[in-house]
Amino acid sequence: MINVMKIYFENGLHVLVDGKHVLFDPTTVFGPDHQARVDAPGKPDLVVVSHGHADHCNDLSRHVDAGVPCIMHAATAEIVSRYVNVDIPSLPARHGQKMTVDGIELEAFDAAHCVGSLQFKMRTSSGDIVFTGDINHDGSMSMEPAPAIAGDVLVIDTTSWNPPASRESSVILLETTRQFIDEAISSGRPAIIYGYPLGTAQEMTTIANNMERDVNVYLDRVPFEMNRVYDKHVKQLGKYHEAGDFVPKENSVIVANLSWVKHEMDISSKIRGLARARSMVACGKKLNAMLHVEFSFHSRRDTIEKYVGDGGFKAALPFHGDHGAFPLAMYKRGVLSVDPHSGVFSFPG
Ligand SMILES: [Zn+2]
Numbered sequence: 001m002i003n004v005m006k007i008y009f010e011n012g013l014h015v016l017v018d019g020k021h022v023l024f025d026p027t028t029v030f031g032p033d034h035q036a037r038v039d040a041p042g043k044p045d046l047v048v049v050s051h052g053h054a055d056h057c058n059d060l061s062r063h064v065d066a067g068v069p070c071i072m073h074a075a076t077a078e079i080v081s082r083y084v085n086v087d088i089p090s091l092p093a094r095h096g097q098k099m100t101v102d103g104i105e106l107e108a109f110d111a112a113h114c115v116g117s118l119q120f121k122m123r124t125s126s127g128d129i130v131f132t133g134d135i136n137h138d139g140s141m142s143m144e145p146a147p148a149i150a151g152d153v154l155v156i157d158t159t160s161w162n163p164p165a166s167r168e169s170s171v172i173l174l175e176t177t178r179q180f181i182d183e184a185i186s187s188g189r190p191a192i193i194y195g196y197p198l199g200t201a202q203e204m205t206t207i208a209n210n211m212e213r214d215v216n217v218y219l220d221r222v223p224f225e226m227n228r229v230y231d232k233h234v235k236q237l238g239k240y241h242e243a244g245d246f247v248p249k250e251n252s253v254i255v256a257n258l259s260w261v262k263h264e265m266d267i268s269s270k271i272r273g274l275a276r277a278r279s280m281v282a283c284g285k286k287l288n289a290m291l292h293v294e295f296s297f298h299s300r301r302d303t304i305e306k307y308v309g310d311g312g313f314k315a316a317l318p319f320h321g322d323h324g325a326f327p328l329a330m331y332k333r334g335v336l337s338v339d340p341h342s343g344v345f346s347f348p349g
């Protein structure tokens with residue numbers, strides 16, 4: 001008898017195979033509805049978290065409460081524990097590690113999206129499934145490029161699938177950021193950059209610390225804490241201080257918290273009140289409107305296509321982003337695909 005793997009999205013990506021139920025990235029953020037699409041999937045046997053952005057793990061705590069074992073990078077566990085204010089008991093995974101939990105075989109690989117981000121390969125009797133969460137094959141100033149993994153079924157982040165971002169746009173962003181810092185500082189003003197705490201803040205800290213001139217980097221509390229997690233798990237980001245300690249100096253770069261959830265900016269009032277400060281917003285939509293470039297730590301359309309081809313995948317499903325267009329593009333390549341948010345995918349069919 002041929003075993004069949006079933007995959008669908010419902011508050012995360014569910015994989016049912018070999019009598020096991022694995023939930024990747026428990027989240028309430030994506031997905032059109034919350035109805036069960038497979039009869040009584042019940043409690044998962046294992047929860048796997050790709051990284052600490054809330055749209056990938058905001059529904060984790062109820063599984064933790066139910067006693068389901070969780071796997072994630074130790075950095076992600078620190079980040080997630082911060083959201084829910086309790087320690088998340090989890091099995092730590094890191095790049096290159098193989099593990100078997102309750103008979104489920106997994107292997108972890110870097111995803112280069114932010115500190116702690118991992119992609120996972122799961123071995124099953126129906127074939128190998130690779131789940132990327134969010135992934136960046138180009139790398140950035142603060143992250144090495146992600147490796148491409150081979151397998152049979154790929155579930156991949158398609159955030160930058162549509163509109164397609166270009167390699168040039170990340171170079172434009174880097175130059176724009178450097179110029180912004182230079183101009184602000186040259187005119188004797190602090191440069192305030194609003195960015196997401198996990199990912200963007202570490203990138204901006206790296207850019208600021210690699211300027212030709214000496215700068216003092218200050219961060220709001222949350223991005224400051226994320227920098228500390230990065231220091232511990234990746235490498236030292238260089239010099240930076242908490243914004244609460246800010247004393248106006250001529251050559252200051254301030255990385256302020258732009259929360260993607262509430263779009264709150266918790267920059268200390270001391271800094272907000274600086275009349276002569278200059279500010280920019282380093283996040284996709286705002287920058288896109290301002291500079292007509294896309295900025296993200298996500299793989300572009302061409303690198304996603306290359307990943308599918310190089311890995312020899314027979315099926316590829318979108319996780320985030322343009323669910324509608326991706327399956328059609330895969331179909332044209334002769335690769336099986338459905339939108340797991342709107343139907344159950346069986347492999348082999
Ligand atoms: Zn993310």
Ligand SMILES: [Zn+2]
Pocket residue numbers: 053055056133134159320
């Ligand atoms: Zn995401």
